[in-house]
Amino acid sequence: HAEAKKDFKVAWSIYVGWMPWGYAMDNGIVKKWADKYDINIEVVQFNDYIEAINQYTAGAYDGVMATNMDALAIPSAGGVDSTILLICDYSDGNDVIILKGKDDLADIKGQKVNLVELSVSHYVLARALEKIGMSEKDVTVVNTSDADMIAAWATPDVTAMTTWNPMAAEILTEDNANNVFDSSELPGEIQDSLVVNTQTLKDNPAFAKAMTGIWYETMALMSADDEAATAAKTAMGVASGTDLAGYEMQLAATEMFYTPQDYIAFTEGNLSELTTFVTKFLFDHGLLGQDAKSPGYIGIELADGTVVGDEDNVLLRYTTEYAQMAADGAL
Amino acid sequence: MTRVTVENVWKVYGDQTVLENINFETEPGSFIALVGPSGCGKSTFLRMMLGDEAPTRGRILIDGVELEDEPSPDRGVVFQKYSVFPHLTALQNVMLGLEFAASPFTGRLFGRTKREARNASLDMLKSVGLTHAVHKYPSELSGGMQQRLAIAQALIKKPKILLLDEPFGALDPGIRNEVHEIMLRLWREEGMTIFMVTHDLSEAFKLGTRVIAFDRVRNRPEEQKAYGATVTFDLKVDGKSAPPQPPADVTLAAAAQ
Amino acid sequence: MTRVTVENVWKVYGDQTVLENINFETEPGSFIALVGPSGCGKSTFLRMMLGDEAPTRGRILIDGVELEDEPSPDRGVVFQKYSVFPHLTALQNVMLGLEFAASPFTGRLFGRTKREARNASLDMLKSVGLTHAVHKYPSELSGGMQQRLAIAQALIKKPKILLLDEPFGALDPGIRNEVHEIMLRLWREEGMTIFMVTHDLSEAFKLGTRVIAFDRVRNRPEEQKAYGATVTFDLKVDGKSAPPQPPADVTLAAAAQ
Amino acid sequence: MRRLINRRPDVASRFGLMILPFVIVVIAYMVASEARLSVNPNDKLLPGWSTISDAIERMAFLPDQRTGDYLLWSDTLSSLTRLGIGVAIATLIGGIFGILQGLIPYFRATFNAFTGVLSMIPPLSVLPILFIIFGLGELAKVMLVVIGIVPFIIRDLALRTAEIPHEEIIKAQTLGASTWQIILRIVVPQMLPRLIDGVRLSLGAAWLFLIAAEAIASDSGLGYRIFLMRRYLAMDVILPYVAWITILAFALDLSLRLFQRIAFRWMYRGN
Amino acid sequence: MRRLINRRPDVASRFGLMILPFVIVVIAYMVASEARLSVNPNDKLLPGWSTISDAIERMAFLPDQRTGDYLLWSDTLSSLTRLGIGVAIATLIGGIFGILQGLIPYFRATFNAFTGVLSMIPPLSVLPILFIIFGLGELAKVMLVVIGIVPFIIRDLALRTAEIPHEEIIKAQTLGASTWQIILRIVVPQMLPRLIDGVRLSLGAAWLFLIAAEAIASDSGLGYRIFLMRRYLAMDVILPYVAWITILAFALDLSLRLFQRIAFRWMYRGN
Ligand SMILES: Nc1ncnc2c1ncn2[C@@H]1O[C@H](COP(=O)(O)OP(=O)(O)OP(=O)(O)O)[C@@H](O)[C@H]1O
Ligand SMILES: Nc1ncnc2c1ncn2[C@@H]1O[C@H](COP(=O)(O)OP(=O)(O)OP(=O)(O)O)[C@@H](O)[C@H]1O
Numbered sequence A: 001h002a003e004a005k006k007d008f009k010v011a012w013s014i015y016v017g018w019m020p021w022g023y024a025m026d027n028g029i030v031k032k033w034a035d036k037y038d039i040n041i042e043v044v045q046f047n048d049y050i051e052a053i054n055q056y057t058a059g060a061y062d063g064v065m066a067t068n069m070d071a072l073a074i075p076s077a078g079g080v081d082s083t084i085l086l087i088c089d090y091s092d093g094n095d096v097i098i099l100k101g102k103d104d105l106a107d108i109k110g111q112k113v114n115l116v117e118l119s120v121s122h123y124v125l126a127r128a129l130e131k132i133g134m135s136e137k138d139v140t141v142v143n144t145s146d147a148d149m150i151a152a153w154a155t156p157d158v159t160a161m162t163t164w165n166p167m168a169a170e171i172l173t174e175d176n177a178n179n180v181f182d183s184s185e186l187p188g189e190i191q192d193s194l195v196v197n198t199q200t201l202k203d204n205p206a207f208a209k210a211m212t213g214i215w216y217e218t219m220a221l222m223s224a225d226d227e228a229a230t231a232a233k234t235a236m237g238v239a240s241g242t243d244l245a246g247y248e249m250q251l252a253a254t255e256m257f258y259t260p261q262d263y264i265a266f267t268e269g270n271l272s273e274l275t276t277f278v279t280k281f282l283f284d285h286g287l288l289g290q291d292a293k294s295p296g297y298i299g300i301e302l303a304d305g306t307v308v309g310d311e312d313n314v315l316l317r318y319t320t321e322y323a324q325m326a327a328d329g330a331l
Numbered sequence B, C: 001m002t003r004v005t006v007e008n009v010w011k012v013y014g015d016q017t018v019l020e021n022i023n024f025e026t027e028p029g030s031f032i033a034l035v036g037p038s039g040c041g042k043s044t045f046l047r048m049m050l051g052d053e054a055p056t057r058g059r060i061l062i063d064g065v066e067l068e069d070e071p072s073p074d075r076g077v078v079f080q081k082y083s084v085f086p087h088l089t090a091l092q093n094v095m096l097g098l099e100f101a102a103s104p105f106t107g108r109l110f111g112r113t114k115r116e117a118r119n120a121s122l123d124m125l126k127s128v129g130l131t132h133a134v135h136k137y138p139s140e141l142s143g144g145m146q147q148r149l150a151i152a153q154a155l156i157k158k159p160k161i162l163l164l165d166e167p168f169g170a171l172d173p174g175i176r177n178e179v180h181e182i183m184l185r186l187w188r189e190e191g192m193t194i195f196m197v198t199h200d201l202s203e204a205f206k207l208g209t210r211v212i213a214f215d216r217v218r219n220r221p222e223e224q225k226a227y228g229a230t231v232t233f234d235l236k237v238d239g240k241s242a243p244p245q246p247p248a249d250v251t252l253a254a255a256a257q
Numbered sequence D, E: 001m002r003r004l005i006n007r008r009p010d011v012a013s014r015f016g017l018m019i020l021p022f023v024i025v026v027i028a029y030m031v032a033s034e035a036r037l038s039v040n041p042n043d044k045l046l047p048g049w050s051t052i053s054d055a056i057e058r059m060a061f062l063p064d065q066r067t068g069d070y071l072l073w074s075d076t077l078s079s080l081t082r083l084g085i086g087v088a089i090a091t092l093i094g095g096i097f098g099i100l101q102g103l104i105p106y107f108r109a110t111f112n113a114f115t116g117v118l119s120m121i122p123p124l125s126v127l128p129i130l131f132i133i134f135g136l137g138e139l140a141k142v143m144l145v146v147i148g149i150v151p152f153i154i155r156d157l158a159l160r161t162a163e164i165p166h167e168e169i170i171k172a173q174t175l176g177a178s179t180w181q182i183i184l185r186i187v188v189p190q191m192l193p194r195l196i197d198g199v200r201l202s203l204g205a206a207w208l209f210l211i212a213a214e215a216i217a218s219d220s221g222l223g224y225r226i227f228l229m230r231r232y233l234a235m236d237v238i239l240p241y242v243a244w245i246t247i248l249a250f251a252l253d254l255s256l257r258l259f260q261r262i263a264f265r266w267m268y269r270g271n
């Protein structure tokens, strides 16, 4: 059912790499680009990341900020054909395994690990254990709400934790907290992306163009080395509940894709290998659906058109088409 | 003037027969006092008169027409308690019946009709001696005043029949006498038929033109369920101003269980 | 045998004087009937006798010793309502007083002491005619039975003084007569002093050896607050079996307000 | 020695006793805070008074750097608006359904079991469905409050309505009232104060659901702020917010009670 | 035509009316589900019956691949244990404080205002402090339930205790009872059934807090599972879990009521 529409809603939640969306909404960048293409775009902030993805999956939103892993496990596994329009950043140290009083990852054996179950943290833990020849069977996972990580750390019961920034940074200021593994050892595996409904995208290229325009204009603004950039980053820091310094610290653990070229170059790298790590994790945890017989149950179409996994069940796609337009100045 | 005919009325709750085979007919303008031991079914009988309950067998006729099967303004009632509305002042309580009749949708009157209803109600309150309390809420009135208010409230609808269920049972003896006088006067003026349930035999004989007693005839335990109370005596009282002496042949058993 | 002396007792609530200048002394073994209009302070007086309230001025002496300032077992009480404990059977209600005395910590008796308390209680229940109902809960008893139970419960503590606040006000006339007889018998047997508040003058004269009426003397609105009720008549009744006729010189005003 | 049960504190000691537990809590907090701060001067869990008062000043009396709002007040406005609308809707629905359910046998037969079952469902567990049905704007938050408290209000009011003495209903009918007139002139006026009682009883739950809704999808409100700050364990902000919510809850309760006293004098006249 | 208020459905139509709203809800669900599934056969929001019954079979009757547990039952056991312990503790504390607060003037003067304030604090907002005091294990979850419902139970019971007719207390004293004996023999036995009423009224809140606690830090329990499944919008699991919680809540309520009837016959004898 091909139908062009005028009103679009995109959901985002507070995370270092996505703060620019809020800034763009507050400062007229969204409106400017929407007007340019004669559409309306509302960028809506969610307090709860999962609720944002659920809303998108249920069809209430046209786009959402999500990691590649969650995009695959929630909308794609739920039959909603989704496209990664652009990758905002990848986690380069934002996700951290922290041990209390110990400084070697191997010491995690036998401990209870507090983390948000089935989230990126869980993935980082699984990958880290894999790297040192252990598996999840060697630890006990305790599901803990992200909002309570810091308070949880302060209790004596909690000795091991996997979480992300800003909580991780906050916890690491404690003397007994040691970073034993972080996502900088998994470069590119955790991609924070703008995910949109594939059908909507097909029917409304203007929407994709506007979103791409918004993003790279905001990126240009904040990556410059001037007062405007500082002001923008200060605003983003405050909006996420910290300040400029805190926000800069989080940015340091994030590989932002400030330009379309960064993104395009990334997709031309080992993306297909990276996705297999993710699909394996999801398959192992039963998150590809009850019908999934192999990690490749859901096909993932890369930017160059190749498909990882089942070609007949492609439900997640990467596209660089619009980033390329941005790179070419064609928006 | 109204004639009530009770024909072979039975009332059974589940497997418990409460009343059996009640038969009588009243003269127009009678004041019937109903007496009987506690639990014998006096209130049940009044509820049937009201149309709140239906007889299990038999029927009740008013002027030859069978009773409506739900309460209606031709049969007013005064209970021992909860007879007036606590959220309305005395005046509002009395006006209520007039408002219901004249204003089906809002249940309230305005302007001239309201003034008329108000005046009629004030007259009625005056005749029960509540002129000084028209703007008080029931919780501010004494028990006797509340019962007088309840009577005024019922009378303003000019019911053909007035049903009273132990209306004065909770009052002090002195106050009770006062209310008796008012009651008798209103009864004479309005010419309606009154049924009054009471536990007090002297009250029954003082007010009633006829005293009817309900009682169970069969009282052995195994008979308790199957048999109910019926009319055990029925006596015309002549000369209403006679002293409140029960006639010698009437046993007190009916009032004391 | 107990002598109660009431000396110049006043009771004031806030700025409302309820009782003023009450003075009398009772003979040992009296049965005092207290009458008076509603709200005149009869219950307040009983509460002071109980020690539940303190007199604002004056004092009450028992055999020359000032009252304890809280309820104690030498003064038993029966109220019109809530006099027995709904969660205990008749027998348990009566045993309770014995258990309190003998078992400070658990409030319960076991073994032999329990059997003794039980037998004493059964005797007491028998003397008020409740032998067949010893294992029933109060909600299963009629009003008259509940009041007899309350009396038994109070008497088992052998109080010097028994205080009754309209104990029979809610009972049917027939039942009331029965309980009167029981009451008189127990009073004679136990030889205690009884204070009974009642609204019913004939009851007062039937049971009392002395009838004391409280009433306000000054009733003008501006005097309402400053002046309370006091003793307006005080009459010895001789010959307890005399018919319940109030003496000619006593106005009924005290009972009817 | 009088029995403990008969001893009553005088006015002065009553006041002293009343503030005693509060004083103890404050002292306990101070001691614990002191202890933690002496180990780690940057401890965020139990901040000292000065940190807290700084935070209060920042939130309540200085404009936010980003938006220029005074955050405490704009959060309060958002939350109270949602709460107010939610409670108002719940009161309206609860009032209508409660009265009909308590009064009309056919209505009761239809809805009694249904509201019973509804009241047993924990609303938090059906949040995703609520958000889909009501979208994610203000409506969803308001509706969570409504759905959270309306079954209670209905059931409470239906019980109260059924407690109206049967005599009153009969009496009204002998005065010629129709069902509609009975509802309008007899039942509603007597049930309004009870409805307020029901609303007062459910205010606690209403706050709970409001905070839960704001925690999940919102960008302003007291609950939003608390959950945002929890990510940083900024107890210096959270504690004053909690205290503020408590004060607001108290004030709401009090004003409902006052309103009840003033609007329904008949309940309080006489005895 | 009789007035609507006087018309009563007979047994058959009463039953029909009772199930009517449930039938309507089920049909509405089926229609909506059908509509969504026809657009996207993998839709997770409103799964069809077969998907749901598969999920029920998987959760209730097949062992989990990873742990070998039957998840529904192990979750139920965890949750009911926590709920049971929490409610039991709250009942004990609420019983003791409620009775003392209702009966002893000095106690009331000390704690009345305090429990009033406590009951206004939304417990979810002070979670970090609870974690510090009670850790993050089972204790914390149980304590959240306790703290969530205990102020209500105390206040409810204190009110009920204060409603015991003054005459009874006086009478007990004239029978020679000390304060302790009054509590033991007069007040406690009469308040136990009321306490059960209070507990029944607070069961809804108890479930809510249990679910919230399990959502925050847990590795089993009904609330844990619902919030974990929420991550994947697995409504095929969430809906049966919600239904199951509703059934459990009903069963608990019913068994408390039955217990009350059996244990406190004196309340139900006679009239
Ligand atoms: N709705 C009912 N269902 C079953 N039994 C009932 C019902 N109403 C009354 N009864 C029974 O019918 C009998 C008569 O009750 P009723 O109230 O008419 O007595 P009464 O003569 O008015 O007694 P009292 O003098 O105490 O008011 C009683 O045994 C009562 O238990
Ligand atoms: N605790 C109190 N505080 C203030 N006023 C009180 C209190 N107790 C009683 N009163 C007032 O004292 C007066 C006497 O009351 P009391 O109950 O003693 O009257 P009574 O003679 O027993 O009346 P009744 O015959 O109606 O029982 C009344 O006006 C009452 O309002």
Ligand SMILES: [Mg+2]
Binding pocket: B042, B043, B044, B165
């Ligand atoms: Mg009756």
Ligand SMILES: [Mg+2]
Binding pocket: C042, C043, C044, C165
């Ligand atoms: Mg009195």
